[in-house]
Amino acid sequence: MFTIPERQSWMSTLARAELQQLEDLIESLVSNFHELPNYTFLRNPEIGLVMVQGRAGATGEAFNLGDMTMTRCVVQLEDMVDGLPISGFGYIGGRSQRHAELAALCDALLQTTLWHDQVQTTVILPIQQSLVKQQDRKQRQTAATKVNFFTMVRGEG
Amino acid sequence: MPYVAVKGGEQAIENAEKLLHSRRRGDINVTELTSEQIEQQLTLAVERVMCEGSLYDRELAALAIKQSWGDLVEAIFLVRAYRTTLPRFYYTQPLNTGVMQIERRISSIFKDIPGGQNLGPTFDYIHRLLDFKLLAENQVPPPSETSVSQESFPLVMETLDKEGLIQSEPRATQPQVPFDLTRQPLNFPANRDARLQNLARADEGFLLSLAYSTQRGYGKNHPFAGEIRMGEVEVIIFPEELGFEISVTDITITEVQMVNQFKGSKHVPPQFTRGYGLTFGYNERKAMSMALVDRAMRASELGESVDSPAQNIEFVLSHSDNVEAQGFVQHLKLPHYIDFQAELNLIRQMRQKSQDLSP
Numbered sequence: 001m002f003t004i005p006e007r008q009s010w011m012s013t014l015a016r017a018e019l020q021q022l023e024d025l026i027e028s029l030v031s032n033f034h035e036l037p038n039y040t041f042l043r044n045p046e047i048g049l050v051m052v053q054g055r056a057g058a059t060g061e062a063f064n065l066g067d068m069t070m071t072r073c074v075v076q077l078e079d080m081v082d083g084l085p086i087s088g089f090g091y092i093g094g095r096s097q098r099h100a101e102l103a104a105l106c107d108a109l110l111q112t113t114l115w116h117d118q119v120q121t122t123v124i125l126p127i128q129q130s131l132v133k134q135q136d137r138k139q140r141q142t143a144a145t146k147v148n149f150f151t152m153v154r155g156e157g
Numbered sequence: 158m159p160y161v162a163v164k165g166g167e168q169a170i171e172n173a174e175k176l177l178h179s180r181r182r183g184d185i186n187v188t189e190l191t192s193e194q195i196e197q198q199l200t201l202a203v204e205r206v207m208c209e210g211s212l213y214d215r216e217l218a219a220l221a222i223k224q225s226w227g228d229l230v231e232a233i234f235l236v237r238a239y240r241t242t243l244p245r246f247y248y249t250q251p252l253n254t255g256v257m258q259i260e261r262r263i264s265s266i267f268k269d270i271p272g273g274q275n276l277g278p279t280f281d282y283i284h285r286l287l288d289f290k291l292l293a294e295n296q297v298p299p300p301s302e303t304s305v306s307q308e309s310f311p312l313v314m315e316t317l318d319k320e321g322l323i324q325s326e327p328r329a330t331q332p333q334v335p336f337d338l339t340r341q342p343l344n345f346p347a348n349r350d351a352r353l354q355n356l357a358r359a360d361e362g363f364l365l366s367l368a369y370s371t372q373r374g375y376g377k378n379h380p381f382a383g384e385i386r387m388g389e390v391e392v393i394i395f396p397e398e399l400g401f402e403i404s405v406t407d408i409t410i411t412e413v414q415m416v417n418q419f420k421g422s423k424h425v426p427p428q429f430t431r432g433y434g435l436t437f438g439y440n441e442r443k444a445m446s447m448a449l450v451d452r453a454m455r456a457s458e459l460g461e462s463v464d465s466p467a468q469n470i471e472f473v474l475s476h477s478d479n480v481e482a483q484g485f486v487q488h489l490k491l492p493h494y495i496d497f498q499a500e501l502n503l504i505r506q507m508r509q510k511s512q513d514l515s516p
Contacts, residue, residue, distance in 0.1 A: 008401060008403055008404070012403060012404040012405070015404070016407070047243060048243050048245065049212075050245070050247045050248070050394055051248045051337070051339075052392060052437075053250070053251040053335065054251055054254070054353070055251045055254075056326055056433055057433045058254045058255065058314065058326070059255075059328070061327075061328060061329065061335065062333070063336075063349070063351075063353040064338075064350070064354045064357075065252070065437070066207075066357055067211060067240055068213035068214065068249075068392065068406075069212065069214040069217070070406075091394065091396065093405050093406025094216075095217075135258060136305075138258065139305045140303060142277055143303045143304065144300065144303045145261075145275055146273045146275050149274070151268060
C-alpha cells in the first residue's frame with residue numbers, strides 16, 4: 001500500500017510543519033472528512049536529546065558536534081485494520097509534545113487505506129507546498145547576493 | 158587553594174537574587190523584551206549560545222540570554238546545565254554538508270566555482286558606521302530576490318582533492334564510534350574526533366585569539382579560506398524501533414575549510430593540508446578560528462615541530478571551555494576566609510622570624 005521511502009517522506013514533512021499549521025490542517029481534515037479515530041499512546045510524548053555528528057573535513061571521520069533537542073512519540077489506533085494494530089511514530093526537532101503527537105497520529109492514519117489519500121492531500125501536500133515556498137524565497141534572496149569579483153593586476157586601480 | 162564552606166546569609170542571598178531579577182528587568186516603564194524578540198532579532202547571540210552551550214534549541218538559548226542579562230557566557234552555562242537534565246535518545250547520521258540549502262557560500266582561493274560566490278547576509282564589505290536610524294523606528298526594506306539557476310554547490314575542496322593536491326580526508330572502512338566528551342573523560346594526546354568536538358563547543362574568544370596567534374607566527378601554517386558555507390542541513394536519525402532512517406529537521410550550520418601550506422615529509426609529497434571548522438548556527442568568526450586551531454593542533458601528526466600554544470593539544474583542549482574556565486576563575490570570589498587566615502598567620506610568622514634574625 002505504501003513504500004518505506006513514501007513513509008520517510010511524509011514523516012519528514014510532518015516533522016517540518018509549524019505546529020499551528022498542523023493543528024489547522026488536521027482541523028480541516030476533520031471538518032471535511034471524518035472524526036479522528038481514537039488512539040492511545042504506546043510511548044508518551046517524550047523530550048530528549050540527539051547528538052548531531054559531523055565529519056572531519058566534511059568527508060572524513062565522524063565527530064560529535066553537539067546536542068539538539070527533540071521529541072518523540074508513538075500512538076496506536078484503537079481500531080485494528082485487517083486484524084492488525086496500526087501504530088504511528090512522531091519524531092520532531094525541538095520540544096513540542098503536541099507536535100510529536102500529531103505527527104505520530106498522521107503517520108498512523110497515513111498507513112490506513114481509509115485515511116491515506118485524505119491525509120496526503122489535506123495535510124501533507126499543503127505543508128510540502130509551504131516548505132517549498134519558503135525554501136524558494138530563501139534561494140532567491142541568496143541568489144541576489146551572488147557576486148562576481150574582478151581581479152586586478154597589482155598596482156592597478 | 159581549597160574552598161571551605163560557609164553557612165548563613167540566607168536573607169542577604171535571597172535579597173541579592175531579588176535585586177538581580179529586578180536589575181535584569183531594568184526600568185519597568187520600558188516594554189519588556191520577549192524571548193521571541195531575542196530569538197528573532199538577536200539571532201547571532203542566540204546562535205553563539207546554541208553553539209557553545211552545545212545544544213541546538215533557539216527558544217532555550219533566547220530564554221537563557223534573557224535570564225542572564227545578555228551575559229552570553231552565563232547563558233551558555235544555563236543551557237549546558239539544562240542539557241544535563243535530558244536523556245540522550247540517538248546519535249544522528251553525520252551531517253552531509255555537501256547538500257546544504259546555501260544561504261552564504263564563498264571561496265577565497267577560486268574566483269569561479271560551481272554554484273558561484275554567494276555573499277548572503279554578511280557584515281563584510283559594508284561600512285562599520287553606527288546607523289542612527291535604528292534609534293528611531295526602523296523600516297527595513299525587503300531583501301532583493303533574483304531567479305535561481307538550478308546549480309548545485311559542490312564542496313570546493315573536491316577540486317583540489319581530485320588532483321591529489323590536498324591531503325585527503327580518509328574514512329575508516331568500518332564506521333568508528335566517535336569519542337564523546339559528554340560521556341568519556343578527555344585523555345591526551347586526544348584524537349581528531351575528540352579535538353573537533355571540544356573545539357565545536359569552545360569559547361569563541363579563546364579560539365579567536367589562538368587562531369590570531371598562529372597568523373602572527375606562533376605556529377604559522379599559511380592559511381587560505383578554501384570555502385566558507387552557511388545554511389541549513391538535514392538532520393537524519395536511525396531509530397532502531399522504526400527500522401529505517403528519517404529526517405527530523407533542518408539546522409543552520411557554518412562550515413569552514415581552511416587550506417594550509419605543507420612542505421611534505423619523507424613519506425608525503427608537498428601538498429596542501431586542511432583545517433576544519435563546523436558550528437551550530439551562523440558563527441563564522443568562530444568556525445574560521447576553529448579551522449585554524451584544528452590545523453595548528455595537527456602539527457605533530459604532520460611531523461611539524463610543536464612549539465606554540467595553539468599547537469599544544471593539551472593546552473588548547475584543557476582551557477577552551479568557558480563554562481569550566483569561568484567556574485574556576487570565579488570561584489575565587491567565594492569566601493576563602495579560613496585559607497587566607499592560615500596564609501596570613503604564616504606570613505606574620507615569617508616576618509617575625511626575619512625581624513628576630515636581623516641585628
